[in-house]
Amino acid sequence: MMQYVTEMFSYPFMVRALVVGILLSLCAALLGVSLVLKRYSMIGDGLSHVGFGALAVASALNLAPLTVAIPVVILASFVLLRLNESGKMKGDAATAVFSTGALAVGVMVVSMSTGMNSDLNSYLFGSILAMSKEDVAISVVLAAAVLVLYVFFYNKLFAVTFDETFARATGVRTGLYNSLLAVLTAIVVVLGMRMMGALLISSLIVFPALTSMRLFQSYRSVIFSSVVLAVVSFVVGMSISFWYGTPAGASIVVVDMIFFCVSSLAAWVKER
Amino acid sequence: MSCIKCEHVTFSYENQVVVSDLSFQVQAGDYLCIIGENGTGKSTLMKGLLGLKKPAAGVITLGEGIRQNEVGYVPQQTENQKDFPASVWEVVLSGCLNSRGILPGFGAKEKRLAEEKLKLLGIYDLKNKSFRDLSGGQRQRALLARSLCAAKKLILLDEPTTGLDPLATEEFYHLLLELNKKHQITVIMVSHAIQEALEHADHILYLSQESHFFGTTENFMDSEAGRKFLGRMEE
Numbered sequence: 072m073m074q075y076v077t078e079m080f081s082y083p084f085m086v087r088a089l090v091v092g093i094l095l096s097l098c099a100a101l102l103g104v105s106l107v108l109k110r111y112s113m114i115g116d117g118l119s120h121v122g123f124g125a126l127a128v129a130s131a132l133n134l135a136p137l138t139v140a141i142p143v144v145i146l147a148s149f150v151l152l153r154l155n156e157s158g159k160m161k162g163d164a165a166t167a168v169f170s171t172g173a174l175a176v177g178v179m180v181v182s183m184s185t186g187m188n189s190d191l192n193s194y195l196f197g198s199i200l201a202m203s204k205e206d207v208a209i210s211v212v213l214a215a216a217v218l219v220l221y222v223f224f225y226n227k228l229f230a231v232t233f234d235e236t237f238a239r240a241t242g243v244r245t246g247l248y249n250s251l252l253a254v255l256t257a258i259v260v261v262l263g264m265r266m267m268g269a270l271l272i273s274s275l276i277v278f279p280a281l282t283s284m285r286l287f288q289s290y291r292s293v294i295f296s297s298v299v300l301a302v303v304s305f306v307v308g309m310s311i312s313f314w315y316g317t318p319a320g321a322s323i324v325v326v327d328m329i330f331f332c333v334s335s336l337a338a339w340v341k342e343r
Numbered sequence: 344m345s346c347i348k349c350e351h352v353t354f355s356y357e358n359q360v361v362v363s364d365l366s367f368q369v370q371a372g373d374y375l376c377i378i379g380e381n382g383t384g385k386s387t388l389m390k391g392l393l394g395l396k397k398p399a400a401g402v403i404t405l406g407e408g409i410r411q412n413e414v415g416y417v418p419q420q421t422e423n424q425k426d427f428p429a430s431v432w433e434v435v436l437s438g439c440l441n442s443r444g445i446l447p448g449f450g451a452k453e454k455r456l457a458e459e460k461l462k463l464l465g466i467y468d469l470k471n472k473s474f475r476d477l478s479g480g481q482r483q484r485a486l487l488a489r490s491l492c493a494a495k496k497l498i499l500l501d502e503p504t505t506g507l508d509p510l511a512t513e514e515f516y517h518l519l520l521e522l523n524k525k526h527q528i529t530v531i532m533v534s535h536a537i538q539e540a541l542e543h544a545d546h547i548l549y550l551s552q553e554s555h556f557f558g559t560t561e562n563f564m565d566s567e568a569g570r571k572f573l574g575r576m577e578e
């Protein structure tokens with residue numbers, strides 16, 4: 072056992088992937104609780120497809136992937152949240168349009184520029200080799216920012232999530248906190264999607280929250296449990312991926328799903 | 344002492360006028376019920392009073408000593424609260440945000456306030472229960488407690504008893520009456536429960552497409568608008 076663990080840590084790419092992944096899972100879980108409860112579960116998915124399109128275009132044009140993808144995805148995130156608020160176009164419809172549209176553009180660009188296969192595969196399903204030193208630095212900064220902001224604004228975010236109208240009436244600047252949520256989500260999605268894959272990154276956002284919501288009764292305990300679950304599933308999934316050579320994203324999602332099923336079962340048994 | 348004053352207020356959505364030229368005044372300690380058919384702008388008016396929607400014309404003035412963020416509000420229950428994992432304590436405490444400003448967390452003062460309101464509404468022993476496990480009536484009490492944490496003198500309620508059974512509705516109205524009479528809290532409520540509204544409220548604001556009525560409950564029952572409205576209700 073110990074020997075396996077040391078082996079895993081002897082590869083620098085694994086250490087990077089673990090550091091980035093643990094920090095991102097943690098952030099995604101925190102944001103995820105609010106997003107799921109605000110009925111924005113699909114936004115992560117929509118954004119990851121937009122991110123895929125942006126990454127494909129960036130690499131075809133030989134631009135730095137993150138500098139293109141992050142602003143594009145932040146913009147998309149704002150548009151999606153705004154559309155949801157104004158009610159002009161139903162949020163889920165807008166998300167569907169964005170995500171399929173961007174996915175199609177991405178696939179077109181990739182197939183025309185590099186001829187498919189390996190690149191496309193790693194964009195869609197992720198690769199643990201994808202994390203650079205730069206990513207580690209960015210995700211440390213991001214995770215620190217998310218944590219500090221989250222703790223500092225915890226009660227306001229709770230109020231905005233629970234009842235936006237009431238929060239606004241009592242002087243909470245809901246627009247500001249929604250924007251904060253949008254920006255942080257966008258960044259988490261872009262950083263995470265290269266490891267998890269565009270198709271699977273949104274699982275980091277929804278699964279821990281959904282699993283915890285079944286098990287715990289108060290908001291605070293749901294938050295704590297989500298964070299713990301997210302980190303545990305990530306580490307377990309990553310180890311499986313390392314030992315069996317399965318794609319990282321899929322392995323993590325499978326672990327997430329097992330937790331979800333177990334917790335659903337537990338909640339069901341408790342109710343009987 | 345005037346608590347809220349509306350002068351020639353008009354609300355509209357993208358050029359479609361919903362409420363036009365409405366004037367009324369609520370005194371401290373009043374109990375006002377807003378009634379009217381669906382779509383006559385009752386919820387829109389509530390948003391206006393809460394400062395969430397600007398009137399297209401006219402002015403709304405809050406009385407002395409009431410800040411805009413100190414108006415308590417009990418909303419209609421929204422879909423996403425049905426499975427929201429939060430304890431009653433967390434929900435009620437979130438009403439204290441306006442006294443906290445930019446500071447994070449809650450202090451002893453806020454906690455005392457929340458405890459006091461829970462006791463006042465008789466739900467102190469539900470403190471640690473999950474909001475989603477409460478009955479409809481208990482949930483509305485929790486939301487009322489939250490609004491009392493935010494408000495010192497004035498609370499607005501938008502159809503608070505929709506979906507409650509008759510007994511829970513009765514209890515809720517009783518509670519409101521007690522808050523109004525014993526604790527001198529001004530109550531403004533949108534209601535579809537006409538019977539209870541006429542029984543408890545001392546003032547009625549009746550909104551309709553053609554005209555508005557504002558006055559005491561007795562005057563409303565005698566007025567032409569009131570007789571017509573009540574006649575239609577009985578059919």
Ligand SMILES: Nc1ncnc2c1ncn2[C@@H]1O[C@H](COP(=O)(O)OP(=O)(O)OP(=O)(O)O)[C@@H](O)[C@H]1O
Nearest residue numbers: 356357361379380381382383384385386387388502
């Ligand atoms: N966000 C909005 N955008 C555009 N029109 C709106 C909006 N909200 C309400 N309206 C319109 O304004 C009118 C009044 O709506 P409002 O919700 O204030 O009515 P109400 O009196 O509360 O009705 P109900 O008794 O059904 O609750 C309706 O015709 C409605 O279609």
Ligand SMILES: [Mg+2]
Nearest residue numbers: 385386387501
């Ligand atoms: Mg309404």
